[in-house]
Amino acid sequence: GTVTGSGDTNFRLRVVNNSPQFHVGANAGQRMGISIGNMSTMALGVDKLDMNSVENAQAALGKIDDAINKVSSERSKIGSYENRLRHTVNSIQNTYTNVASAEARIRDADIAKEMIQFASSQIMLQSGTAMLAQANMLPKNVLSLLGG
Known part of the structure; x- marks a missing residue:
């Protein structure tokens, strides 16, 4: 859900x-x-402890110790899950902050300034291309003058 x-x-x-x-x-x-493991008294084996005799009470203490160990182990696993989730949340928050910052820089760009720089770059590129074309024609012109 x-x-x-x-x-x-x-x-x-x-x-x-x-x-x-x-x-x-x-x-x-x-x-x-x-x-998360089943932590019910039945699953832990402590739901029907018999304390009517010393032997039964000692056996019950053994079962209770086992149950305590199982519960402690599950608590440790839950703590591990919490740490992993906390790390994941922090990582996602950091990524979100970085994306929001990048988006803000894009939105805040001075469009007019960027267009002027783009147009200037285009003019420089076209001028360079025209100069190369003229430079390529120069040897042909010299040869035509010498030849005739």
Whole structure:
């Protein structure tokens, strides 16, 4: 679906195999997928802990330690995703600033001045071409005078 932010900001979020994908670049294939593991108590194995005996409580502590490790690992992955997204956002903002600056320079160009420079360049080019044509004719004129 599409998520609309403040102002003109729109995000298109694509979900493939329960994994959200973000379009992160200018090209069609520049996507970043995010996969977050199932963190439910059942998936972590701590939904039905039995604490009725010392042995069961010790086994439960082992399961809780495993669950803590899994959650910590997922938090680390999420932090990594956040860093990648933050870097991508900064890069896109930098590109936007550069494009806007280039567009402003183009729009602010003094059209009259640029046209005068263009016309001057054209006159110089045409003058050079005419001089070359005359220089090429000079040896023929000299030969015709000598010959006759």
